Amino acid sequence: MSTSVKHIASLSAIPENEQKTLHEHSASHYDNNPFKPRSTDEVLSELAESRACYDRGEYKDMDDALDEISKKYGL
Numbered sequence: 001m002s003t004s005v006k007h008i009a010s011l012s013a014i015p016e017n018e019q020k021t022l023h024e025h026s027a028s029h030y031d032n033n034p035f036k037p038r039s040t041d042e043v044l045s046e047l048a049e050s051r052a053c054y055d056r057g058e059y060k061d062m063d064d065a066l067d068e069i070s071k072k073y074g075l
Contacts, residue, residue: 011019053059069075
């Protein structure tokens, strides 16, 4: 039995009013997700912008950025 079939079988066993609560909770979680799906064009546009910043020298070395974060949060 596949995982999807198991999940559907499990959900079917939950009373309808509780299914509604689960659905509302799940929907609110996805509605509040800041990482919305993006099109290929949007991703490529962001990548082009990122490369342009790099070419202009507008970047920070990752080791330096991680050191800053570690010091700031005591890690």
